[in-house]
Amino acid sequence: MAKNTSNNRIPVKWVRDKAKAAYDKKDECWICGGKVDLELHHVYSITILLEEWADRKGYDISTDDGILAVRDEFIEEHHQELYNDVYTLCNPHHVKLHGIYGKKPPQHTAKKQVVWIEKQRARKLDGYQETKTGNMSLFSQFT
Numbered sequence: 001m002a003k004n005t006s007n008n009r010i011p012v013k014w015v016r017d018k019a020k021a022a023y024d025k026k027d028e029c030w031i032c033g034g035k036v037d038l039e040l041h042h043v044y045s046i047t048i049l050l051e052e053w054a055d056r057k058g059y060d061i062s063t064d065d066g067i068l069a070v071r072d073e074f075i076e077e078h079h080q081e082l083y084n085d086v087y088t089l090c091n092p093h094h095v096k097l098h099g100i101y102g103k104k105p106p107q108h109t110a111k112k113q114v115v116w117i118e119k120q121r122a123r124k125l126d127g128y129q130e131t132k133t134g135n136m137s138l139f140s141q142f143t
Helices: 011-020 046-057 064-077 079-084 091-101 107-125
Strands: 038-042 086-090
Touching (some): 046 064, 079 086
């Protein structure tokens, strides 16, 4: 049972708190170079990874004690997703990305998110100025 249905803390917050010390958040947005309101974006949803992992292992993370007992194991097994498959984004770009892929983007969209992020960066580097009425096209597959 991976869902936290009690009034306890959300399990993923315990994981993020422990992992946060090792995050390599950059001092500017990967896309635009902005230096304010920076956030770390995981291309693989940590919440989904944690819930699927706990279900697969048969771990009960519905209580604080339950998640605390297994969080180090989860962090060790998901080092790549926690620390390497991440981008520092300014809040506007982070919000825009989640507007396209959802609050908890499905895991199969990770490569598409990377392509979107890199495409936006290339546009900014090339001097592209987005308009409010402009329609962004996305790559349909990772190249």
